Amino acid sequence: MPVQSTKSRRKPLYTPDERARRDATKWTVVQGLLAPLQFLAFAVSLVLVLRYMVSGEGYTAATVSILIKTGFLYLIMVTGAIWEKVVFGQYLFAPAFFWEDVFSFAVIGLHTWYLVGLLTGALSADAQMLVALAAYATYVINAGQFLWKLRVARLDAAASAAPTGLSQVAA
Secondary structure (H helix, E strand, O other), X not given: OOOOOOOOOOOOOOOHHHHHHHHHOHHHHHHHHHHHHHHHHHHHHHHHHHHHHHHXXXXXXXXXXXXXXXXXXXXXXXXXXXXXXXXXXXXOOOHHHHHHHHHHHHHHHHHHHHHHHHHHOOOOHHHHHHHHHHHHHHHHHHHHHHHHHHHHHXXXXXXXXXXXXXXOOOO
């Protein structure tokens, strides 16, 4: 009698049709370009915000950098929703990316809170920077979620390409 594994196999991230749509759409390329640009904007902005928090200098540079980072966030969210529609047939909350989308709304909410505080004067300069730092912390977690999904997609592709279904993939 064959021994069955107690490990359950998870469902692949993409069906073959979804993978084909993902690979064929220009929105995959757009996301692939915007993600590192957003990360670069985040890294520069983080340095400028921390500089302001430590020294009290550079408020304008930090503010401009946060606005640039927020612009990238909104752009990547809109184009990402279009990507999800093309690949999965719905603009947001496709099962494969449900929790990433949920957390993205926390990221967007904090960035929007920053914008409202800046534009209305409801937040002091220090409070603005603290909200930006909170937004950046959630962004790092969310970026990690997406990087994990990228890795899962690569592992799935390697597993489906293996002739026996059993593949050895470098970690």
